[in-house]
Amino acid sequence: xNTQCKTKIYCILLLISLVMVLGGGLLAYLIQTVGxxxxxxxxxxxxxxxxxxxxxxYIPKGVTAENPAPGIVAIHGYINSRETQSGFAIEYARxxxxxxxxxxxxxxxxxxxxxANGFGGPDALVxxxxxxxxxxxxxxxxxxxxxxxxxxxxxMVLPDGYKAMVLAGSSTGTYGVADGTAEFPRNxxxxxxxxxxxxxxxxxxxxxxxxxxxDKLKTLFGTTETVQVEKLYGSIxxxxxxxxxxxxxxxxxxxxxxKPIGMAVDWFSRTLEGGKDIPVNxxxxxxxxxxxxxxxxxxxxxxxxxxxxxxxxxxxxxxAEEIPERKSATGIGWWIATILGIAIPPLTYFKAMHVTDxxxxxxxLLPQNITTGVVTWALVNTGIFLVLFTIWHFAFNKKAGGxxxxxxxxxxxxxxxxxxxxxxxxxxxxxxxAYILLALSDxxxxxxxxxxxxxxxxLSPLQARIALVYAIPLLAFFLMSGVLLNGQLRxxxxxxxxxxxxxxxxxxxxxxxxxxxxxxxxxxxxxxAGGTLANAAEPLFTIVAYQYLPLLTIAALVSTFFFRKTGRxxxxxxxxxxxxxxxxxxxxxxxxxx
Numbered sequence: 001x002n003t004q005c006k007t008k009i010y011c012i013l014l015l016i017s018l019v020m021v022l023g024g025g026l027l028a029y030l031i032q033t034v035g036x037x038x039x040x041x042x043x044x045x046x047x048x049x050x051x052x053x054x055x056x057x058y059i060p061k062g063v064t065a066e067n068p069a070p071g072i073v074a075i076h077g078y079i080n081s082r083e084t085q086s087g088f089a090i091e092y093a094r095x096x097x098x099x100x101x102x103x104x105x106x107x108x109x110x111x112x113x114x115x116a117n118g119f120g121g122p123d124a125l126v127x128x129x130x131x132x133x134x135x136x137x138x139x140x141x142x143x144x145x146x147x148x149x150x151x152x153x154x155x156m157v158l159p160d161g162y163k164a165m166v167l168a169g170s171s172t173g174t175y176g177v178a179d180g181t182a183e184f185p186r187n188x189x190x191x192x193x194x195x196x197x198x199x200x201x202x203x204x205x206x207x208x209x210x211x212x213x214x215d216k217l218k219t220l221f222g223t224t225e226t227v228q229v230e231k232l233y234g235s236i237x238x239x240x241x242x243x244x245x246x247x248x249x250x251x252x253x254x255x256x257x258x259k260p261i262g263m264a265v266d267w268f269s270r271t272l273e274g275g276k277d278i279p280v281n282x283x284x285x286x287x288x289x290x291x292x293x294x295x296x297x298x299x300x301x302x303x304x305x306x307x308x309x310x311x312x313x314x315x316x317x318x319x320a321e322e323i324p325e326r327k328s329a330t331g332i333g334w335w336i337a338t339i340l341g342i343a344i345p346p347l348t349y350f351k352a353m354h355v356t357d358x359x360x361x362x363x364x365l366l367p368q369n370i371t372t373g374v375v376t377w378a379l380v381n382t383g384i385f386l387v388l389f390t391i392w393h394f395a396f397n398k399k400a401g402g403x404x405x406x407x408x409x410x411x412x413x414x415x416x417x418x419x420x421x422x423x424x425x426x427x428x429x430x431x432x433x434a435y436i437l438l439a440l441s442d443x444x445x446x447x448x449x450x451x452x453x454x455x456x457x458x459l460s461p462l463q464a465r466i467a468l469v470y471a472i473p474l475l476a477f478f479l480m481s482g483v484l485l486n487g488q489l490r491x492x493x494x495x496x497x498x499x500x501x502x503x504x505x506x507x508x509x510x511x512x513x514x515x516x517x518x519x520x521x522x523x524x525x526x527x528x529a530g531g532t533l534a535n536a537a538e539p540l541f542t543i544v545a546y547q548y549l550p551l552l553t554i555a556a557l558v559s560t561f562f563f564r565k566t567g568r569x570x571x572x573x574x575x576x577x578x579x580x581x582x583x584x585x586x587x588x589x590x591x592x593x594x
Contacts, residue, residue, distance in 0.1 A: 021440075021449075026291070027288070028295065029447060031291060031359050032089075036062065037060065040057070042054075043056070045127045047123030048117040048123055054109035055100050057098070058097075068134055069274060070272045071099070071141070072098065074099055074142045074145040075102050075147030077148075085144065088101075088264055091099045091265050091283055092264075096274060096276045100124055102123075115592070119146060119149055121141075121152075122152060122153055122154050122156075122157040125154040126158070131254065139272075140165065144169055156481070157212045164175065166190075166264045169251045170397075174201065181222075191254065192208065193247050194209045197527070201206050204216055207532060214593060227246065229246050231243070231249060282532075292450045299434050300455065300565045316422060330533055338489060342514045352380050362591035375477075376493065379477065385481075406487065408567065410484050437459055460588065462590070466585050474581050478555060485512075486559065487569075500511070504564070505556070508557075513552050517549065520546070
């Protein structure tokens, strides 16, 4: 394919990516503003001990100081952010409630550390109550997972500051919040799924469906008998009302499915006054999720034509070299290497993620426990595969002519530092372009790029500094994985030529994510069969593993594409390290008290 044809294709793909980003962002904007009838503001306020707090404030049209509306604080779970509550927030706001979707302390754009000041919950309620557009006698509290603990903390600090509460996938009496009684919290609706992975932590029951028989839940509902689903206990007028909802989903499904969101809406329609009478099954929020998904896919697509076009410039054109002669594993050796590559990452996963367990803790250098676990896993796998690759090279492939150049790490037997430097600059330019797209979406639509548990958010200055540190070990991982995918495991067709770019990208994606797909399947089969996760002690990191699927998919696509365009692993590795560090750090809690 000649240069002119390539340029045309790249320009078309670039245009498509921009249309996806802008079109998806516009759709998300129209939904979260309910066609322009709800104003969404990015708000900051000073909380306890000078902690700067962050949130999104949803204000329905016509709500003023002269015409105040009922209000709801909506708080996300651990290692999520304010946007994760958008499904709840949009549906509450559609029904006339002023909604504050708040970042917990140490999450999103609220100051660290995580868990401080009652998870940031009391500060959110104080802020909502300070608004003259809110009816102080009709305020609800809504929290998912750890956000539920923030909600209970709100009720502890301001026992008369709210009228009703929804706990989704959460509980009372956990991690420093008060035990529930028949009177506390006030007017509580509990949405707890039948397959919630955290049922042992939350309610002391290994099987989520069996929480109805726990003493903890019976005490909360003021009964000695099995708690009945969707039966009203207590009195709304007296503030002692209780209702248990049990949708057929799991813990992270609480904020991405219509049933649990509808159940939360139902409870507030029963317990708060002043909302609009819209049926609970009349929901539109998921179109916002579709919009941000389209924008996310557009951003990922953008990486490839942007990189391709830059490689056609005079400055970066020196990197556009033919791929080196293939000296990869073949036959049974290829299958052994592939199986090891699929099996080892999930086998090392849970152990590596616990690196920050006691006595280790967050530090100024490594302030995010989850991200530290991820990079520990990455370094452990880098070391294992480096040893295995070295053995394979010297025992088998060196005799067959395998060299550093054939693995994509050298030029004529040695590194070319000028080209490595340009590879870094090219990768930075592509990632910076993607960041500008996100900033544009935030400016125009007040949306980011996300779907479900996968989110791409703008970095705060502190997060940007943190990402620079974590990108270094991630670079080692992506250099090693690039060598494996494009050197040792590089595929050939029957005629001896390399497989097409599309085939190579597909195969490399499978090699990167299949192990985690198997891990999740093994974990969830016994849970959905009515039991617990296969490894019941790992609910958190099982859910964290969801994000490995899209992140490793993107990494495999980037690594393969830029190897084919440059003949070396450096551009792909630099780009992946910067991009993945950005995504993880922006979406993960900061545990160190800066």
